[in-house]
Amino acid sequence: MTIAVLGAGRLGSVLTRALRAAGYDVSGPLRREERIPDVDLAILCVPDAAIGDAAASARPHATRIAHVSGATGLDGVDLSIHPLQTFTGTEPPEVFHGIGAAIDGRTEADLALAERLATSLGMNAFRVDDAHRAGYHAAASFASNFVLAVLDAAEELANDVGVERAHLVPLVQRTVENWAASGAAPVLTGPIARGDARTLARQRAAVDEHAPHLNDLFDDLVNATRALASRTPATTAITTGGAESTVSEGNDV
Incomplete structure (x- = not known):
């Protein structure tokens, strides 16, 4: 199958390398002014x-x-493949191995092609239809873009008191590892989880x-975290120095 990748940005660049590594005949990544060759599949990046x-x-x-948009439906295209990952454009072809890919297609043949392409790059394909694209992409924004906004706020406050990124x-990495293993509610720690208003x-x-x-x-995140805390496991009462205090199970920060 011959493929043309249109768009030489971050994803277009790494996708072109990965498709070639997987054995496809690929033209591109093509910039807007470059001629589009006759191909079996054009992928719009x-x-x-x-x-x-x-x-x-x-x-x-x-x-x-095909397009690689997470939020856009199939208007004007036959199939879609959205790699559920963030890219810089410099990654090796193996960057697709093991990540998720939201796919869709106008026909069963289109859907099968989307799945075959995703699988050939090492991705785990799952279908998201037009009606659910916006919600799916919002979830991805929460998991990536919004996380970066929160981390940037943490870095700003830390830098102000002489603490480096x-x-x-390690705290961020362990938090993500705990969430990946158990979900958010069971691993929540901190003053909100233990009811420490002071x-x-x-x-x-x-x-x-x-x-x-x-x-x-900060206020919005406190409110969201309070809602999360209402779903956490029961806290454990312990006695220290003759006084009883209630803390969440597990390590805290």
Whole structure:
């Protein structure tokens, strides 16, 4: 099967290398001004807003057209393959191995082609139809883009008190590992999980002092974390120095 990859951005670049490594005959990644060859499949690695125009340009040259958007439906294309991963564009072809891929197709043959391509790159394919694309992509944004916004806020506050990003990394990594193994509610720790209103108030005052532009984000995350805490396992009462206190099970921060 001959393939043309349209779009030389992060995903277009690494996808082209991976497809070649998997044995496909690939042209590209092609930039907007480059001629599109006649191929069996054109894969559009372009911004969502440009998919319609790119599909129209590719249609005379391709038997089938695919896009790699997570949020966009099948308007103008025959199939879609969205690698559920973040890319810099410099990764080796093996970056696709073991990741998820949301696929869809207009016909059973289109869907089968999407699954075959995803599998040949080492991805685990699952179907997400047009009606659920926006919700699926919102989940991906929470898992990646919004996480980076929260981590950037953490880094800003840490830097202000002389703590480097590297010192936060093990905490972030362990948190993700715990979530991957058990989900969020069972592994939640911290002042909200243990009902420590005094510490939470001190945190809020520190944010207001050092980074007041983060106040709204802090308040929203506190509310979301309180809702999560309501689903956590029961806490354990322990006695220390003759006084009983209640703490969440497990290590805390």
